[in-house]
Amino acid sequence: MDFEASSGFSSISPPVFDGDNYQVWAVRMEAYMEALDIWEAVEEDYEIPALPNNPTMAQIKSQKEKKTKKSKAKACLFAAVSSTIFTRIMTLKSAYELWNYLKSEYEGDERIKGMRVLNLIREFELQKMKETESIKEYSDRLLDIANRIRLLGSTFKDSRIVEKILVTVPERFEASISALENTKDLTQITLAEILNALQAQEQRRAMRQEGAVEGALPAKHHENTRNNKKKKFFKKNQNFIGESSANNKTGVKKGSYSPCQHCNRKGHPPFKCWRRPDAKCTKCNQMGHEAVICRSKNQQHDEEAKIVDQEEEDQLFVATCFVRxxxxxxxxxxxxxxxxxxxxxxxxxxxxxxxxxxxxxxxxxxxxxxxxxxxxxxxxxxxxxxxxxxxxxxxxxxxxxxxxxxxxxxxxxxxxxxxxxxxxxxxxxxxxxxxxxxxxxxxxxxxxTAFPIKENITEVWHKRLGHYHHQGLLQMKFKMMANDLPELDDQISSCKACQFGKQNRKPFSKAKRDKLDKMAEPGIFVGYSSSSKAYKVYQPQTGKLIVSRDVHFVEDEEWSWNDSEKRNQTMAELRFKLLVSDTEENRDEDWQNEVVDNTPVRAPKARRSVRRLLQD
Missing domain, CATH: 2.40.70 (Cathepsin D, subunit A; domain 1)
Known part of the structure; x- marks a missing residue:
């Protein structure tokens, strides 16, 4: 390392820290500053004493050296971080404060160190050597993780790396591993020995493959030479070959054969047909055809081609995520x-x-x-x-x-x-x-996008437009009175708010009902009146049994009970009221003289009455 004699600074720039691998940067930075003799200013935040009244040259020189060391250490740390980190530490005054801030920020306390060690150990255990990877590349990956664990203060022995290599290398190294198991104690073998043994086998395999490629080139060249000679001979004797090929061995022209009885084609005798019944295929071992026209062979090639295309497509998809x-x-x-x-x-x-x-x-x-x-x-x-x-x-x-x-x-x-x-x-x-x-x-x-609602689009627009009636919605869609209105259903299910809020008729005078009172009351359908076209509806809130013809059925819902005890009590009261109601209807002469029709037209479809449930 070359130093400048005038200033004492190194001509080599310090390592720059960008937020990654703090432990490695801290070790390199400590060695760098020790070489410049300024590590003392980082390690200890010492005070610079003031000069006495009549200072000596030694005192002046000592004070100046201490100031220079602190300034150089601070400047060196500023130069050794990226611009993003520099903006976070630029307000700190001394090199001691700078170093401690970076240490607490990126190294953390013992709890954070322990978490990082666990993450690195988990990463180490998940490592596995790839087929296209060399022993050196794989060992470098393992050593990098092991050294990062050691820099965090945890012990990590080389024996764990040796065990990891022995159990995760591919099958092509089985011969070397078996030889080591038979000749040496694996608990005593060092990391250098296992790496040298596996690298030696890897080099021998590579040399054999290079020799095989070099030996294949002359053979290919010789084969091409023979093919060229055949082509020249064919051109030279083209006329003769053309005349002789027009006839077969028996001297009969191909065009003179009658259609084959097996394939209905001309140009060959029946005993040479590829589709004759006594022919046996060497590919699928079936009778009736020869291997030249075997379909199983073609299907196998098609399946292999599909598999290759699928693998290439998957690889292209992975590459697309990061290369686009x-x-x-x-x-x-x-x-x-x-x-x-x-x-x-x-x-x-x-x-x-x-x-x-x-x-x-x-x-x-x-x-x-x-x-x-x-x-x-x-x-x-x-x-x-x-x-x-x-x-x-x-x-x-x-x-x-x-x-x-x-x-x-x-x-x-x-x-x-x-x-x-x-x-x-x-x-x-x-x-x-x-x-x-x-x-x-x-x-x-x-x-x-899946909306978490149960209503269809027609019900949604019915509510958006203030519970507008369904025929009005259809007219708006037909006459295009609203833009971007979706397709609406021809029918809409019952709306509770419309039943309670909209008035169908006025059975009572205004003095008995206010404007904001409900226009309808919910109840349970329990059966039909035996002497009229009315329905029997039981109201659990009031405990009354009402006979009415103005009833609107909500067939896709059922009454929700708060608890089973109240349900049982209500059922008992309802059973008694139905019994009393039937008795009164049978005794009433006015109802008996009235003509009783069949089941009302507006009766609910396929619904069992509560009376039948009570009898069961």
């Missing part, structure tokens, strides 16, 4: 993603720093995380907030984690080429259709 130049505003529902991620910073309502500094993508690489916060997604049904979303600028596809949704109580169902997302109350939030073997949620598409 244009950003996709949709959200991909991913079951393999551990966190929600987005690249769009404008979607965040609040963005805070996070302990997660990197995430690993599908190809094994790591990309940096710049923060975590709550994202606001604007959909057709309103704005929905998604908490704990990672801000990953380098990713080109917004991702929704299935695991994180389930942890928060949501339900994600995949069926019939749809992905249905429900909240904790089992209400539908989004319904996403599968496109291109993936589920991409676009919140602004109406077909992907």
């Amino acid at each position: 130049s244009e950003s996709n505003e949709s959200w991909l529902i991913d079951s393999g993603c551990t966190n929600h991620m987005t690249h769009d910073k404008e979607l965040f309502r609040d963005l805070k720093p996070t302990n997660i500094t990197k995430v690993r993508i599908g190809n094994g690489e790591y990309i940096s995380v710049k923060g975590k916060g709550t994202v606001a997604i604007t959909s057709c049904s309103g704005t929905k907030l998604i908490p704990n979303v990672l801000f990953v600028p380098k990713i080109q596809q917004n991702l929704l984690s299935v695991g994180q949704l389930i942890e928060r109580g949501f339900k994600v169902v995949f069926e019939d080429k749809y992905s249905l997302i429900k909240d904790a109350a089992n209400q539908d939030i989004f319904k996403v259709k599968m496109k291109g073997k993936s589920f991409a949620l676009n919140p602004l598409e109406e077909e992907q």
Whole structure:
């Protein structure tokens, strides 16, 4: 390392810290500042004593050196951080305060260190060597994780790395591992020995493959030479070959054969037909055809081609998520993603720093995380907030984690080429259709938004327009009196608010009823009157049994009871009132003289009366 004699600063610039790998940067920075003899100003916040009245040259020089060390240490730390971190520490006065701030911010206390160690150990245990990876690349990955664990103050022995390599290398290293197991004690073997043994086998395999390729080139060249000679011979004797090929071995021309009895084609005798009954295929071992026209062979090739196309399509899809130049505003529902991620910073309502500094993508690489916060997604049904979303600028596809949704109580169902997302109350939030073997949620598409309501669109517009009558809605649609009015049903189900609020007729005088009183009362249909066209309706609120012809039935609902005890008591009273009512009707001569019709026209369809239920 070269130093300038005048100033004492190194010509080599200090390592720059950008927020990642603080432990590695701290070790390098400590060695760098010790070499410049300014580490003392960082390690200890000492006070510079004032000079006496008549200072000596040694005192003046000592004071100047201490001031210079503190200034150099502060300037060195300012130069060793990125511009983003510099704006956070620019107000601190001394190098001691700068170092302690960075240490507490990015290294954390013992609890945070323990959490990071657990995450690194989990990452270490999930590592596995790829088929296209070399031993050196795989060992470098493992050593990088192990050293980061050691920098956090935890012990991590090389024996764990040796065990990890022995159980995770591919099958091509089985010979070397078996030899080591038979000749050495695996508990005593060092990391260098296992790496050297596996690298030696890897080099021998590579040399053999290179030799095989070099040996294949002359053979191919020799084969091409023979083919060229054949072509020259064919051109030279073209006329002779053309004459002889027109006849077969028996001297009969091909065109002179009659149609084959097996395939109805000309040009060959029946005993040479590929479809003769006594022919046996060597591919499928079936009679009736030869291997040249075997269908199972072609089907197998087609299936293999489909599998290859599917694998290439999947690989292209993974690459598309991270290579596309244009950003996709949709959200991909991913079951393999551990966190929600987005690249769009404008979607965040609040963005805070996070302990997660990197995430690993599908190809094994790591990309940096710049923060975590709550994202606001604007959909057709309103704005929905998604908490704990990672801000990953380098990713080109917004991702929704299935695991994180389930942890928060949501339900994600995949069926019939749809992905249905429900909240904790089992209400539908989004319904996403599968496109291109993936589920991409676009919140602004109406077909992907599931509104948590039970009414159809006709009932919704009926309520929006102040419970306007159904015929009026149909007239508005027919005469185009309102823009963008959707298609409406020809019929609408019963509306409770209309039944209670709209007056059909005036059976009572104004003195007995106010304007704001209910125009109808709810009740339970219990049967028909035996002597009139009226219905019997029981009102649980008042305990009265009413016989009336002006009844509107709500057939898709039933009476809701608060508790079973009240229901049993009401049923007992109702059974007694029905018995009394039947007795009075039978004794009443006026009702007996009246003609009794059949079942009323407005009777509910396929409904059992409460009287029959009570008798059961």
